Amino acid sequence: MDKKIGFNSKKISRREAISTAGKIAISAVVAGVVAGVGGYYAGSAAAAPRTVEKTIERTVTQTVTAAERTVTATVTAPGTTMTVTAPATTVTVTKTVAAPAARPYEGVKLTVLCHTGVQAGPWHAYKEDIKNLFGIDLEVVEAPPEELYSKGLLGLKSKPADYDLVQFNSAWIGDFEPYLQPLDEYIQKNDPGWGDVLPGFRLFRNMWAGKIYSWTLDGDTFMFYYRKDLFDHPEEKEEFRKRYGYELGPPKTWDQVRDIAEFFTRKAGDRLAGSKLLKDFYGYADQAKRGRVYYWYLFRWIPYRAAEEGGIPHYFDPNTMKPLINTPASVKALEAMRDILKFSPPGVLGFEWTELFTAAMSDSVVAMWIHWPDEGDRFQDKLQPLPVESPPKPQLGFCPVPGVEKDGKLYRYTPVDTCWELGIAKNSKNPEAAYAVLYFLMRPDNALERVMAPTAKVPSSNHDPYAYSQFYSPRWRAEKPWVGPFLDAELEALKNPYPLLRIPGGFEYLDALDLAVSECLAGAKDAKSALDEAATKWEEITDRLGRDRQKEFYHKMWMVPLVF
């Protein structure tokens, strides 16, 4: 238990100290009154001693207006006593409490393996604080993402583990599970805010077979973006209603996306938003380069398959592990994806993150696209005006990824990306100390700094929000007033989360799908034969890695209370 104090101990400012003392005093008074100690009748009453977990460095004197009665309470802090007296209308707290407790892990050395570059920013930013608070010497080992798997896995397998803390992709959990420390018991003792994490991240990323194996570092998901300045233009709204018979607005279905994409695809010299277009303009764009185009297919596959199944769709038949990526609805989803390419910029098959961002945000030649939250929570103010002679003020719109409507029901999900997590090595020599570091980094105040980065404290992170306290943060919303509506939209979108594949071989499965999608979009194969071939490849992978074992992992992936 002595180490528990360590988690919460920190040097605090005079203002914080006064505030803390005030809170303690008020709590003591309230406790005294509520306990009915009878201060009023007996002249004085002593409340039950109470353990204080905050360590205050200075003598604090604070007068707080309180009830009309005098209450005296005694508060016990480690090694000292604090007396709270409440005469007629004031509460006076006067006490010098103990100096900071000894740093609980003095001399302990921990190693963390993390993603190189900006993702490593928070570790460097907090390294000194971790030393000051806990006495832990933290060695930060950075690795590029493609090395994190092998380094992480081999490092975790070592005895003792090479790394006490590991940043890993949630897709690797099947492989990492035997070497990771379940966090349930730690969280039960000292919880940095498990309930604060959105269910989509908690259930589909941090949990595995019903246990907690990690804490989200980066809340990656996907949002649908559109040019609000264009969608709100009265001339465009009127014209769209005439042509399609319904109101122009953020699309709810993929059919609507197609209509709107067709509507806004225009040539230089045409009219757009009430004035002359200076460049060719396109209705919609995907990040369609080979490598990650499978995401953009899954954005369609999930709702098409959901409509086909009448509920949350499966990647595999859970009983036989037969792939379900080449069903009629899957083929239809791929055909729809290829169809919409007609309304995309030339070269869209070569679009990766930068190309899509540039076309949509910098060149402003795309009306709609789907991307990670970066545009919304970091770069919204980077949106350039439309390429027309008299552009309206640039405005970015956002909504959940569209769905598919069937029999009057809308099937619409937001994919929760497999992304960066923090876990503790089972073979760590100091799991308690490692958890102290995890706790510190995930504490709401520090977590907010990470997702808000760049801030004065954390210059870089590329971490996206994942907890309610971040989405509702008054500070974030005050410092970047444009971020509020986006955070609201993302929160709304994440009410219907859908997990990406997280079983061993996940990347190989998805890469086979990626190849099929890429071949189809490139015109090398039709949708059916491309997906049939991907399904065959999935079967091969399953057999190679062991069908029963894969089935077990697939069940573990879904074994979360929300779904079953």
Added chain:
Amino acid sequence: MGERRTAYMFVLPALVLLIAAVIFPMVFSINVALRKYDLRLPTEDYPFVGIDNFLRAARDRYFLNSLLITLQFVILGVALQFPIGLGVAVLLSRFRWRRYVLPAIAIPVLTPPIVAGYMGIILFHPDGVVNYFLSLFGASKIPWYSRPDTALITCVLIDTWQWYPFIALILLAGILSIPPEYIEAARIDGASERSIFRHIILPMLRGVIAVALIFRMLEMLRVFDVIYIVTYGGPGTATQVTNFYSYLVGFHYWDLGYAAAMGWILVIILSILVTYYMRAFKVS
């Protein structure tokens, strides 16, 4: 005996380095190639499977396709880079101020391949420099590296931009090392410049050409960077060369045994080709 021991002592550091850096990794990779060495399997004792990984490669459509694409890449690359390099070398050999031009010509070679890849994206972007010049002749925008029929040639062009100076420099060194007496004697005998080039310079460059082509061919057979940056093997499998495919298998699928087997197959093919080249050019 003392002298012999001293001699061994001198050789020892090089021997240790050779064993550590070359022989051990080679032996280890053969060992890996003969096992089901898959990091995703819940074992640390990866079973010996003999030549299964090699047989798997022989049945793997993507691997066979990647060999074909690699071959296309090499043939197209050599077909472009050799004449350009040779032409530039001949021009430079006659250019008095070449010492001032050479550093500028060598710049692409000094560029890291990753940077060359990004340069290629800028050059061949639909709104890039190449399309701009083509548009002056009325051509419409070509999405060079994102169309299956132009993606491979785009990668070859980027590779050519980076590496033709290498061939040019080697051949230039070869041309300059030809004794001028041969050429002067031919001129006195009335030989035309074309004849001199065909019957004196080219034959005397045979060894140098072989070295330049072998170097380039080996480099091109193990092309990776430009593909990784520009196309990531796509669209579809249009540019999925063997090295890129084995990278995916090894470092994304973590099937290291199979990736090692593919590597060894490539090594065997390379050895055969190099031997053939050496014989064809009569290089000893």
